[in-house]
Amino acid sequence: xxxxxxxxxxxxxxxxxxxxxxxxxxxxxxxxxxxxxxxxxxxxxxxxxxxxxxxxxxxxxxxxxxxxxxxxxxxxxxxxxxxxxxxxxxxxxxxxxxxxxxxxxxxxxxxxxxxxxxxxxxxxxxxxxxxxxxxxxxxxxxxxxxxxxxxxxxxxxxxxxxxxxxxxxxxxxxxxxxxxxxxxxxxxxxxxxxxxxxxxxxxxxxxxxxxxxxxxxxxxxxxxxxxxxxxxxxxxxxxxxxxx
Amino acid sequence: xxxxxxxxxxxxxxxxxxxxxxxxxxxxxxxxxxxxxxxxxxxxxxxxxxxxxxxxxxxxxxxxxxxxxxxxxxxxxxxxxxxxxxxxxxxxxxxxxxxxxxxxxxxxxxxxxxxxxxxxxxxxxxxxxxxxxxxxxxxxxxxxxxxxxxxxxxxxxxxxxxxxxxxxxxxxxxxxxxxxxxxxxxxxxxxxxxxxxxxxxxxxxxxxxxxxxxxxxxxxxxxxxxxxxxxxxxxxxxxxxxxxxxxxxxxxxxxxxxxxxxxxxxxxxxxxxxxxxxxxxxxxxxxxxxxxxxxxxxxxxxxxxxxxxxxxxxxxxxxxxxxxxxxxxxxxxxxxxxxxxxxxxxxxxxxxxxxxxxxxxxxxxxxxxxxxxxxxxxxxxxxxxxxxxxxxxxxxxxxxxxxxxxxxxxxxxxxxxxxxxxxxxxxxxxxxxxxxxxxxxxxxxxxxxxxxxxx
Numbered sequence: 001x002x003x004x005x006x007x008x009x010x011x012x013x014x015x016x017x018x019x020x021x022x023x024x025x026x027x028x029x030x031x032x033x034x035x036x037x038x039x040x041x042x043x044x045x046x047x048x049x050x051x052x053x054x055x056x057x058x059x060x061x062x063x064x065x066x067x068x069x070x071x072x073x074x075x076x077x078x079x080x081x082x083x084x085x086x087x088x089x090x091x092x093x094x095x096x097x098x099x100x101x102x103x104x105x106x107x108x109x110x111x112x113x114x115x116x117x118x119x120x121x122x123x124x125x126x127x128x129x130x131x132x133x134x135x136x137x138x139x140x141x142x143x144x145x146x147x148x149x150x151x152x153x154x155x156x157x158x159x160x161x162x163x164x165x166x167x168x169x170x171x172x173x174x175x176x177x178x179x180x181x182x183x184x185x186x187x188x189x190x191x192x193x194x195x196x197x198x199x200x201x202x203x204x205x206x207x208x209x210x211x212x213x214x215x216x217x218x219x220x221x222x223x224x225x226x227x228x229x230x231x232x233x234x235x236x237x238x239x240x241x242x243x244x
Numbered sequence: 245x246x247x248x249x250x251x252x253x254x255x256x257x258x259x260x261x262x263x264x265x266x267x268x269x270x271x272x273x274x275x276x277x278x279x280x281x282x283x284x285x286x287x288x289x290x291x292x293x294x295x296x297x298x299x300x301x302x303x304x305x306x307x308x309x310x311x312x313x314x315x316x317x318x319x320x321x322x323x324x325x326x327x328x329x330x331x332x333x334x335x336x337x338x339x340x341x342x343x344x345x346x347x348x349x350x351x352x353x354x355x356x357x358x359x360x361x362x363x364x365x366x367x368x369x370x371x372x373x374x375x376x377x378x379x380x381x382x383x384x385x386x387x388x389x390x391x392x393x394x395x396x397x398x399x400x401x402x403x404x405x406x407x408x409x410x411x412x413x414x415x416x417x418x419x420x421x422x423x424x425x426x427x428x429x430x431x432x433x434x435x436x437x438x439x440x441x442x443x444x445x446x447x448x449x450x451x452x453x454x455x456x457x458x459x460x461x462x463x464x465x466x467x468x469x470x471x472x473x474x475x476x477x478x479x480x481x482x483x484x485x486x487x488x489x490x491x492x493x494x495x496x497x498x499x500x501x502x503x504x505x506x507x508x509x510x511x512x513x514x515x516x517x518x519x520x521x522x523x524x525x526x527x528x529x530x531x532x533x534x535x536x537x538x539x540x541x542x543x544x545x546x547x548x549x550x551x552x553x554x555x556x557x558x559x560x561x562x563x564x565x566x567x568x569x570x571x572x573x574x575x576x577x578x579x580x581x582x583x584x585x586x587x588x589x590x591x592x593x594x595x596x597x598x599x600x601x602x603x604x605x606x607x608x609x610x611x612x613x614x615x616x617x618x619x620x621x622x623x624x625x626x627x628x629x630x631x632x633x634x635x636x637x638x639x640x641x642x643x644x645x646x647x648x649x650x651x652x653x654x655x656x657x658x659x660x661x662x663x664x665x666x667x668x669x670x671x672x673x674x675x676x677x678x679x680x681x682x683x684x685x686x687x688x689x690x691x692x693x694x695x696x697x698x699x
Binding site: 007009011012013014015016017019020023035037038039040041043045046047048049050051052053054055057058061133134136137138144145146147148149172174175176178179180181182183184185186187188189190191192193194195196197219220222223224226227 | 619
């Protein structure tokens, strides 16, 4: 099995350690991973802002970069969902259509495809799990609080394999953090307020770390935590699962 | 005119008030959760309601004609209004016919949509809203901020001030029980003296020509039962095919809206009592246009429960008035651009697309997907700022070339580190309440080339 690694633009530029952890984790699990160098961005910031008609070039880049792989793994629910729902290419329509079916967010790839049963990881800290909306409601990584259905959580399933970790409960299990792509600047006041409230929920329950499968949400919450001079840190789930 | 971002920024100046607003609505969301988890077949009910409404939307004209024929046979006058203006004129003509200058009204978002109160007031007719929340916003010369909880944005002290000014309660009185009693006396006098009462319509049954009005205060019944003339204003999408379908919708409506198992009063109106006149006004006002928009047609399935507002993290922290539209919140944001794309171009962007609205929706409207689709339409139609268009075009250009992207990233990170004032300033909206991420010394791609490049 050869997996193409898609590292979202902002992870590439600001959180390389999460990309490295994703790569190392997959390699430790015996997966052959390749990072195609011509990738840039999934195009979501443009599409969610109403400019999906502009993303043709970047859709082509993704399609050309990843056509050959068995699976594509993305350490970001939001970008994975965007590719799954919206990738299209006039140049390579069949490749694009096929790609949409084989793209996986990292957590779901680990639980659903690799069916990981144990991890040699250790992280002796109190951790709050932030359910990013696109991972949660778009990719269905966990059960959603609005629906009447049995509970499950793929991120927690994996985190519970980590030695020493203590997952903290939250008052609002799956409330949005307010990042929302360009929403975070276009609607700055509400976005910041949502982030403050989200962070406060984690802090009031004793979190030392906030983790999740989407760094965009974590980046937003990190910005708020640092402005508040809080000791609470954010960490992508791949880094916790890869910690020894 | 100020857009959603500007209006919600104003709303956020008073943070304790935002917290109060958020927590009040979240409490209702929690009540909703408790109520729906008490019903194992909840998701089946949602699916059934959604399918019934799909049927209605696909056969709307046939069901409307069936409804009209049955209503006429029941002795009801049926009127058709193409738009808000026609609706208001029809109501006015009925009032004129009966030489009436005062009317009592129960809660109806459709009449708000048609701006009926303003129209009648301009024509010398006094309208009193009899839903308590609506009466409060009416006294405050405001519009409802929520479709089910019209004055949820107001604290009891503010309501006490209004009642002191208009209903003669003691200054500083804010006890809800005392204020409610004052409203009850005031409204009782209104019910007893009005000859014409107007209600909304929650569900209209094509099979029987009857309609159902749901209220928790019984005010629609008080108005309609005491008046000589009962006028019901209804959007054409309120039709359901058969009486048996009511069981599905009535079970969904109030659990979604307030967490109650059923609305306190679900009143069925079929024909006028002896000596009474009953009118139904069927209003289009843009609904057939929305029906024709394939991507947005199922927004017409909405039964106006307001659950999408209660769950919306943006609505809870920006307040209903920030949407500057009669129907606020997520559902309003997909309905409003149909009425006026230019005026409401900001609303589909007033969302993080978190999707909670679609999950609570009792008739399964894919609200957040429609918000996404409206954004594409609005940008293509040119209702977007130049700044945004230019920044999006620039960004698309950068990410279309991997080498340029890598170079821009490297330059950007260098600048953030060495010239932090470039980003850490007032012009950067991110920086107002958040620190910028700390730029690492190398990107993932640089690391990969160094560490895996030889593989």
